[in-house]
Structures are given as C-alpha cells and as structure tokens.
Amino acid sequence: MTTILLMYIIVGAVAGILAGLLGIGGGIVIVPMLVFCFVRQGIPDAIIMHLALGTSLASIMFTAVASFWAHHKRGAVHWEVVRKIVFGIFTGTFAGSFIAAQVSTLFLKGFFVVFLYFVAVQMLTNKKPKPTRQIPGHAVMFGVGSVIGVVSSLVGIGGGNLSVPFMVWCNMAFHHAIGTSAAIGFPIAIAGTIGYLVNGLGVQNLPDFSIGYIYLPALFGIVVTSVLAAPLGVRLAHSLPVNRLKRIFAVLLLVVGTRMLLKIL
Secondary structure: OHHHHHHHHHHHHHHHHHHHHHOOOOHHHHHHHHHHHHHHHOOOHHHHHHHHHHHHHHHHHHHHHHHHHHHHHOOOOOHHHHHHHHHHHHHHHHHHHHHHHHOOHHHHHHHHHHHHHHHHHHHHHOOOOOOOOOOOOHHHHHHHHHHHHHHHHHHOOOOHHHHHHHHHHOOOOHHHHHHHHHHHHHHHHHHHHHHHHHHHOOOOOOOOOEEOOEEHHHHHHHHHHHHHHHHHHHHHHOOOOHHHHHHHHHHHHHHHHHHHHHHHO
16 A cells, blocks of 8 residues: 555656646646556556546645635636636536446547647647637526536546636636636536545445545545645746746647557557
8 A cells, every 4th residue: 555655646746746837737647647557556447537537636626725725815816707607617517427427438538538639739839719708697607617517527627728718718817817717626626526426436346445436545645745746846937948848748648648549449
C-alpha cells in the first residue's frame, strides 16, 4: 500500500505543478495518469476508465475550493453567472455519470481521446472566441450548463475547457471567465463525485479502499500533493517560457491521445 500511495502522490505533484504552470485543469492530466497507474495495479480493464473519471472528479472537489476562493478574493468570480448556470451544471454532470455507468470503458476511452485532441488544438492555436454577445437568460444557461456538465462528467474534468470559451464569447473578460469557471468547477465536481459513487456501489472487482468508482488511496495522494504543488507551478510560470511549454504539452497530449487510440483499435 505504501508503494501505491507513493505512486499517487507523484501523480498529484505532477498535476499540481502543471495546473499552476500552464493554467490547465487537473483532470486532463490526472485521468490518463490514473489509467496508467490502474493498469500497473492490475485493476480490471472494464472498470479502469470509470474509476479514473470518478476519482478525478472527487479530487477536483477539493482543489476547486482553493482555486475559486483565490479568484473570488480578486473579484474575478461573477456569482450571478454561477447562479444562472449551476442548476444545469448539476443536472448535466449527474446525468453524465449515469451515462458513463452504462457505457463501456472502450467508449469512455474513445470519448476522452477526442477531448484530448480538442484541448491540444486549443493550446496549439491559442484561439479565443470573439466576444459577440452577452450572458443569456436562465433557460439558455440551463442548457449550456447541462452540456458542459455531461461532457465534464464523461472526461473527468472541472469544465474549464468549455466554460471559459463560452463566457469569453459572451463578452466576459478573460481573467474573469477563468475565475468564474473555477467556481463552476466545484458543483461539477460535487455532482460528478456523487454520481460516480452511487453508480459504482455494488460493482464487482473494484479494488480495496474504493467507495463506488472513487479510489481513496489515489484521491488522498492527489489532493494532498496537488494543492501543495500548484503554488510551485505558479512560481515557475514567472520564470519559464509558458507559451512554449504549452505547445510542448499540447504535443504531449496528442501523443497520449494517439497512444490511447491505438490501444483501442
């Protein structure tokens, strides 16, 4: 167990440093690293992706608090937008966890590969949508939140890769979009964690120390070290060529995605 816990402490440290350095969501790093670790542990392939997604969302539940609180203290969270979208976020994320429970690891891996490619292209092109409209009303925001929630649940992320471009498109300043997205990530993580926990209860062949699709040793290691490592990443961001590193990381995502795709095929 000591070796296993050490492995997940390393995962958390890497995820925390990259999140602070490159400003990326932890889930996009944590999920493929968890898949790699679960394979090494001999966890059955049929539940590997479900366990990785559930554990990733559970870790975001803890790390999102520190993130959105830091943005809130700088006045960068638009709480009225959070209130408009939160019901759709809860509904979509919870529904997404039920969808994930019904589909195979093969489907989830394929969906995650597509999302990896999407994020990599985002980072390589650094394109931002032009602000052409305002934040819509409650009905539209419910629909938008539901879509963001479903996708986030299926790929184990806090939703920033989707919510930030949407809010920038709706004429919100970029750093405010990031802060508001961090706040939105918290209800995504809560709903996703509950959904994966409930849907994993009673599933056969889960590893010891699991609650549903939440693997506690990985959760503990990731949360402790990612929170401690993120400030180091932030400090490194001021002394390293971040834009160049983002392009290198995007290429790495393409490699990871392609490797996962080849294993699927």
